[in-house]
Amino acid sequence: MRINRAPKSLGQNHGTQPIFFPDNRKRAGFALPSRQARHAGGRAPCLLALSLLLSLAASPTFADPAVLAYPSTKKIEQTDDYNGVKVADPYRWLEDDNSAETKAWVEAENKVTFGFLEQIPQRKALKESLTRIWNFERYGIPYKQGNRYFFSKNDGLQNQSVLYWMDSLHGTPHLLLDPNKLTSDGTAALSGEAVSEDGKLLAYGVATAGSDWQEWKVRDVATGQDLKDEIKWVKFSSASWTKDGKGFFYSRFDEPKPGEQLKGVNYFQKLYFHRLGAAQSQDTLIYERPDQKEWGFGGGVTDDGRYLVISVTQGSDRRNRVFYKDLRKPDSKVVELLNDFDAEYDFIDNDGPVFWFRTDLQAPRARVIAIDTTKPERANWKEIIPQAAETLRGVGMVNDQFIASYLKDARSQVKIFSRAGKFVREVELPGIGSAGGFGGKRSDTETFYSFTSFTTPGTIYRYDLKTGASTVFRQPKVDFDSAQFETKQIFYQSKDGTRVPMFITAKKGLRLDGNNPTLLYAYGGFNISITPSFSIPSAVWLQMGGVYAVPNLRGGGEYGEEWHKGGMKLNKQNVFDDFIAAAEWLTANKYTSKAKLAISGGSNGGLLVGACLTQRPDLYGAALPAVGVMDMLRFNKFTIMARPKTPRSSGRFTRIRPCTT
Secondary structure (H helix, E strand, C coil): CCCCCCCCCECCCCCCCCCCCCHHHHHHCECCHHHHHHHCCCCCCCHHHHHHHHHHHCCHHHHCHHHCCCCCCCCCCCEEEECCEEEECCCHHHHCCCCHHHHHHHHHHHHHHHHHHCCCCCHHHHHHHHHHHHCCCEECCCEEECCEEEEEEECCCCCCCEEEEECCCCCCCEEEECHHHCCCCCCEEEEEEEECCCCCEEEEEEEECCCCCEEEEEEECCCCCEEEEEEEEECCCCCEECCCCCEEEEEECCCCCCCCCCCCCCCCCEEEEEECCCCHHHCEEEECCCCCCCEEEEEEECCCCCEEEEEEEECCCCCCEEEEEECCCCCCCCEEEECCCCCCEEEEEEECCEEEEEECCCCCCCEEEEEECCCCCHHHCEEEECCCCCEEEEEEEECCEEEEEEEECCEEEEEEECCCCCEEEECCCCCCCEEEECCCCCCCCEEEEEEECCCCCCEEEEEECCCCEEEEEECCCCCCCHHHEEEEEEEEECCCCCEEEEEEEEECCCCCCCCCCEEEECCCCCCCCCCCCCCHHHHHHHHCCCEEEEECCCCCCCCCHHHHHCCCHHHHHHHHHHHHHHHHHHHHCCCCCHHHEEEEEECHHHHHHHHHHHHCHHHCCEEEEECCCCCCCCHHHCCCCCCCCCCCCHHHHHHHHHHCC
């Protein structure tokens, strides 16, 4: 069992609301960057972006913005005072996105944009190429429960992957759940799943029409039929079965008032136990905190079935509390084991009353500690795996050994340690890339992982923990010849001398003549690590002769908490400086030129692109600041993101002003 505080398995938090994925989510081990990418606004250009980037390789006349007749935008008299600093906001009227005037302005802008895009002769062929290459089989990492193996598969263009089970690793797949058929209009999505210890029952969550609300049901694996169990008003939660399969733990909110289901913020989450076959109204309340409205709870049963371990979270803060309940005693109270909210504590496994945790307490790159719950005082804590030069992103326990996933210069490195913390071996990976998986139970002798890179789609490997050998289990067939391309990792100096890594992917034998269309993508925030991963849009860009560059900026999690803090709050300018320095390095080293360089980023990365475009417009030929938070002084009035306070002094305002002007 493993406590997870975000939609990950073991290893990486991707910056979303804390969620607990217990039981079978452990089978996935260390998470791959795909979920991370969604928070990061997308790892690669979409059709729109690729269409715009085509103009980089086109004639100067075609790409010249001067030929575009943009509609005029009116200005109004609006000035705000921030601690004595006057800020003009002449376009305030555009904040009302429902006004007829704003809608007319958007329509006029779209007419210019799509009029330009439609002139690009390659756009139709580009769309066909994207569709053709996207149509390939993709497999999820298999895991074993009872005598069955479970896995997901996407035939190619399916909106959601389908769940299957097999009696043996190479047996015949049996359909378990096709989320594409949950509703006739395709608006329902599979939001989570948990298989019972014996592999006979599947608890699964369904979210409809993009809502965070989930409804959980139970399905008989052998028959494929749903039981009568229905669990409602679940949000930010998964399910964790008891060892005997008689029920599961989950977290929910009180039922909203009529008409309020999709409005407002939810507070006072509660942890419940659902007994199989009972009505939800009969579920047992396990834990609540009426005095802490923002606390969230994720409960997971340990592999030995002895404890319910509760991760207590608050908002999107990576720090957490850890409580537990002894399940051998039905009337036992919840014990507050770690209640200082001073660090991140990820539960790994237990040996009786001894709990193992990955933590960043006094270790910004993380370490593994052991806490004896019979002697929980800090003086009795033991360090099992000390902090290393690399960042420890996740730890699992399989074959009675620790499998530790590290980031070494933003690429995966996986090591195996004994229970005592002695190094056993390093897992040989296929190259520069990202490895995810390595889940399972303590008694298992096999595990599975997926490996992906900028030029290699996710390939599933079976790893033998006895011999240390990896063998290919599933390898997708993609209409993309990865042998034609290569990825290099270079290091460059930022404005203040900080050494920053950058991945550069291109065709082998690339001529460094300054004439290569280049896409520079980055994120730089929320402790999110941008690691190598395969994407079809990037693959098409490479086939078109483009260069794809990804620097690992401060603000991310590539080098631990210090790297993260180096790019947040009043240090945010470091992120922009790192990105600008990457652009300068690419042009100075003749990979591209200013006219041939495009920059891209989404969400926080959109803010990054917007700020760098504002500060150094001379460096780039094109920019795509996707869904960026651009107005740092007023965005909190219109989004559900964490709400910053207005700068309390003109000095602080001056420090963030380069982001907003």
